[in-house]
Each structure stands twice: as structure tokens, then as C-alpha cells.
Amino acid sequence: MTRSEQLFEEAKHYMPGGVNSPVRAFGSIGEAPRFIKRADGAYLWDEDGRRYIDFVGSWGPMLLGHNRPEILESVLDACKRGLSFGACTKIETELAKQICDMVPSVEMLRMVNSGTEAVMSAIRAARGYTKRNKIIKFTGCYHGHCDAVLVKAGSGSMTHGVPDSAGVPQGCTQDTLLAEYNDSDSVKAHFEREGEQIAAVIIEPVAANMGVVLPQAGFLENLRSLCTRYGALLIFDEVITGFRLGASGAQGRFGVAPDMTVFGKIIGAGMPVGAYGGRRCIMETVSPAGAVYQAGTLSGNPVAVSAGYAMLNILKNHPEIYDNLNAMGDDFFGQLRKTVQKCGLPYRVNHIGSLGCLFFTDTDVKDYESAKTSDTKEYAAYCRHMLAHGIYLAPAQFEAVFLSSAHTKEMLEETLEAAEAYFRR
Ligand SMILES: *Cc1c(COP(=O)(O)O)cnc(C)c1O
Numbered sequence: 563m564t565r566s567e568q569l570f571e572e573a574k575h576y577m578p579g580g581v582n583s584p585v586r587a588f589g590s591i592g593e594a595p596r597f598i599k600r601a602d603g604a605y606l607w608d609e610d611g612r613r614y615i616d617f618v619g620s621w622g623p624m625l626l627g628h629n630r631p632e633i634l635e636s637v638l639d640a641c642k643r644g645l646s647f648g649a650c651t652k653i654e655t656e657l658a659k660q661i662c663d664m665v666p667s668v669e670m671l672r673m674v675n676s677g678t679e680a681v682m683s684a685i686r687a688a689r690g691y692t693k694r695n696k697i698i699k700f701t702g703c704y705h706g707h708c709d710a711v712l713v714k715a716g717s718g719s720m721t722h723g724v725p726d727s728a729g730v731p732q733g734c735t736q737d738t739l740l741a742e743y744n745d746s747d748s749v750k751a752h753f754e755r756e757g758e759q760i761a762a763v764i765i766e767p768v769a770a771n772m773g774v775v776l777p778q779a780g781f782l783e784n785l786r787s788l789c790t791r792y793g794a795l796l797i798f799d800e801v802i803t804g805f806r807l808g809a810s811g812a813q814g815r816f817g818v819a820p821d822m823t824v825f826g827k828i829i830g831a832g833m834p835v836g837a838y839g840g841r842r843c844i845m846e847t848v849s850p851a852g853a854v855y856q857a858g859t860l861s862g863n864p865v866a867v868s869a870g871y872a873m874l875n876i877l878k879n880h881p882e883i884y885d886n887l888n889a890m891g892d893d894f895f896g897q898l899r900k901t902v903q904k905c906g907l908p909y910r911v912n913h914i915g916s917l918g919c920l921f922f923t924d925t926d927v928k929d930y931e932s933a934k935t936s937d938t939k940e941y942a943a944y945c946r947h948m949l950a951h952g953i954y955l956a957p958a959q960f961e962a963v964f965l966s967s968a969h970t971k972e973m974l975e976e977t978l979e980a981a982e983a984y985f986r987r
Contacts, residue, residue: 565609570594588957591942593949595957601628603968606954614954615973619964621956622802622827625916626876626883627968633831636872640865647864654862657871661829661837664878665810667819671839672848673862677801677826678706680836681764683848683856684824685710687838688762688795690854691847698752698763698794700743702930704771705764705799705824709734714930715771743769743929744777746784757792762822764797767812770962771802772933773919774912782818789821795844801826801836802962805877807915808884815914831873833866883967887916891965894918894974901978905985916965920944933960944984951980 573580822840895913908924
């Protein structure tokens with residue numbers, strides 16, 4: 563038994579499934595999860611002393627790799643001044659200002675503690691602002707685990723084949739309408755039927771929880787114009803894409819401005835943080851400025867905010883980071899695609915910038931239905947092979963491969979060689 567296996571056995575006695583978040587259990591690849599002891603740059607080390615090249619990056623936050631000195635210093639400094647005050651601190655305003663400067667559609671924002679909380683609160687604000695109840699979400703898009711959006715969600719719930727969850731009363735999802743990603747007609751149909759009741763359309767502008775699925779030309783623009791026409795709010799869930807696809811996220815990259823944006827992951831640089839923001843008139847409905855109640859004992863926590871602020875400062879002052887990451891992504895995923903083809907396999911590689919995914923299918927992946935054609939057993943075998951070769955991929959098909967600025971050419975070559983060995987086996 564490895565040390566990780568022993569630790570997992572013990573963990574299972576005390577935590578459901580041995581974990582604090584389902585996908586960590588490695589259930590879909592049939593191995594014990596690796597217990598991680600430490601990380602540095604683009605490497606992870608497990609409790610057995612094995613080293614891995616990390617392509618999960620804590621599911622997105624580690625855009626600059628682990629232990630970036632400027633971020634660590636900022637966090638350690640903040641720790642020394644006190645872990646939490648439950649009172650105003652000036653760094654909260656600095657971070658809010660930084661985000662508003664970098665993402666023009668966001669004029670005002672509220673910090674929370676996770677992406678889930680940010681989504682939940684954004685939906686409440688959208689409903690409060692529009693005085694309407696219904697929301698439209700897309701099958702295969704994941705917006706955290708709050709009741710209203712846990713319908714045909716991607717990520718862990720997709721791998722486990724239970725898109726809905728026990729314990730969610732029907733009443734909580736009866737105002738959630740489903741549409742198909744990359745199919746604006748499916749959205750239009752809802753608006754034509756009950757447009758005056760729809761508060762918001764929420765979407766991952768690049769879907770990254772059913773693997774990686776890109777928006778087709780015109781799709782986001784169509785959502786924008788439908789929302790404007792019917793007086794509904796367009797909410798971009800940029801928990802993954804925000805500050806990853808560029809300094810102003812997917813909205814900057816595609817040139818489509820939402821009414822509200824949800825952030826998480828990168829804005830906490832690895833600390834538990836989320837935020838939601840948008841047009842001033844919408845955000846002014848949030849308490850205590852307005853009537854939409856939302857609060858948090860640890861929201862805007864000084865340590866977490868210091869981490870995020872240091873992260874965004876680096877990104878703002880070094881725009882070349884994005885040029886390098888995007889070039890690295892084009893090169894790496896392009897080579898992966900070539901390797902697959904060279905080995906005579908029909909598999910698909912979707913990617914944008916530093917975000918990508920290999921699907922074990924011969925079908926172009928453009929939505930939930932096509933994503934589901936991927937052979938998840940084959941993915942599991944591939945993932946086990948890569949792990950054995952020191953490459954740490956998400957232990958589930960419907961997650962992204964996350965590149966960071968700490969990945970080197972040599973690491974990526976090593977990864978491609980391990981992948982090729984699998985394809986040729
Ligand atoms: C991770 C994720 C969330 C949820 O964030 P948590 O911090 O895990 O609650 C929401 N939306 C998207 C797109 C995500 O990838």
C-alpha cells in the first residue's frame with residue numbers, strides 16, 4: 563500500500579468519500595487519490611515522495627504556478643497583521659478597483675468566499691434588480707453547487723452521471739430553464755414563450771466544465787442581443803476564464819460585454835475567494851445600498867484579498883504573461899492534436915489559450931450532447947498512464963487541462979512524449 567492509499571483509507575472514515583470535494587476522490591479513474599504534500603512552480607509532490615507535472619493547478623487559480631514569491635510575500639505580510647477583522651480594510655477597495663479597471667463591464671463588485679457563493683448572490687441580485695424569477699442556464703455548464711443551478715451541470719456531476727442532486731427540492735429549480743450551449747435558438751424559444759419573466763441568462767462564455775467547449779461565432783453576441791431585447795441580464799460566469807483568457811477575461815477576448823460577471827479561482831490566487839459585479843445600477847440593489855440581502859463574516863478577508871491583489875497586480879503589469887501563455891497553449895494543444903493524428907486516432911482536442919481538453923471521441927465537441935460521446939473509460943486509462951509517468955491530469959474527462967506560466971518547454975515535451983506512448987500502446 564502506498565502512503566496515499568493509507569491516508570485515503572483513513573480519510574474515508576471521517577469525510578464523505580474521504581474528501582471535501584467529490585472530484586478529488588479519483589473515483590472515475592479507479593485509483594486512490596494522490597495526497598499532496600507540497601507544490602512548487604508547475605510541480606506537485608505526493609506523500610510518497612513522487613513528483614508530478616501539475617495540469618490541474620488547483621482547478622484554475624494557479625495561473626502563475628505554485629508559490630509565486632510576490633503572492634506569498636503579500637499573504638505572509640497580511641497574516642502578520644491579523645487573519646480577520648470583520649471590518650473594512652483598504653486593500654478590499656484596492657482589489658475592487660483593480661478588477662473594475664481590468665474588466666470594463668464591471669463598475670462595482672462584492673467579494674465573497676467561493677465561486678458558488680458568487681453565482682448564488684449574482685442570481686439573487688439579478689432577480690432583485692429585474693423583479694423577475696426565471697433564469698436560463700445551459701446544459702453542461704457548471705456554476706457551483708447552489709440549488710438553482712444544479713440542473714444538468716457539468717464537472718463532477720457529469721462524470722458521476724447524476725446531473726441532478728438528491729436534496730434539491732423541485733421548488734428550487736422550477737424557475738431554472740435549460741438551453742443548449744452554442745444553440746441560440748434554444749434560448750430564443752424560452753424568451754418567446756416567457757420573456758417577460760426571465761431575469762437572467764447565466765453562461766460560462768467558454769464552457770470549461772464539460773471538457774473545454776468554445777462558443778461558436780455569433781453565439782455570445784446573440785445572447786447579448788436577446789437579453790437586451792427582453793430586458794434580461796446577461797451573466798458571464800468567468801470563474802475559470804476570468805484573468806485566464808486575458809486581462810479582461812472571455813468578455814475581453816470575444817468583445818461581448820455582460821451585465822454581470824462572476825469571478826473566483828484566479829482572483830483568490832489559491833485562497834478561498836469569489837466575487838460578483840457588474841453595472842453600477844444593478845450592484846446598487848445589493849445590501850446595504852439596496853434591498854437584495856447578501857452578507858459574509860469572512861467576505862473580503864484581508865489574507866485572501868492580499869493574495870488576489872498581488873496576483874492581479876502581476877497580471878496587470880505584465881501583459882506579456884498572456885501572450886506567452888496563449889502561445890504556449892497554441893503550441894502545446896496543437897502538438898497534442900498532431901500527435902493524436904499521427905497515431906491514427908480520431909480524438910478531438912479543443913482549446914483556447916492556456917485552457918484545453920482531449921476528448922476520446924470522433925465527433926466535434928460543441929455542446930453537452932457531443933461532449934458526452936467521449937469514452938470516459940478510455941480517458942480513465944489515459945489518465946492512469948499519465949499519472950504513472952508523473953503527469954498529473956484532472957482525474958475526470960470533463961475537466962480542463964490548465965497550463966500555467968510555470969510550465970516549461972521541457973515539461974510540455976515530456977508530457978507529449980508520455981501521451982504519445984499511450985496512443986501507441
Ligand atoms: C469552479 C467553478 C464554480 C464554483 O466555484 P467554487 O469556488 O468551487 O464554489 C463556478 N463556476 C465555474 C465556471 C467554475 O468553474
